[in-house]
Amino acid sequence: MSAPTPKKQLLHLVIGGELSKLDSSEFKDLDKVELVGVYPNYASAHAAWRAKAQQTVDNAEMRYFIVHLHRLLDPDATGPGPAR
Numbered sequence: 001m002s003a004p005t006p007k008k009q010l011l012h013l014v015i016g017g018e019l020s021k022l023d024s025s026e027f028k029d030l031d032k033v034e035l036v037g038v039y040p041n042y043a044s045a046h047a048a049w050r051a052k053a054q055q056t057v058d059n060a061e062m063r064y065f066i067v068h069l070h071r072l073l074d075p076d077a078t079g080p081g082p083a084r
Contacts (some may be wrong), residue, residue: 014039016052017033
């Protein structure tokens, strides 16, 4: 039996902070942007995003985002994940 092929690491970054306007993705204060973490796949990044978003549900200006770092690091590669 051969060893299972390891899954490709698809890095994702979760960040968040208060937005300057509700209809934009511009932060009020870049010094206060929270870097939640870097995750090896979309599922774990989504879990972290959901937890942070639920903690701040009472603040309409607070938003968290998942950044697909693997797409920035290797834009020609194809991989799983939601379409842009």
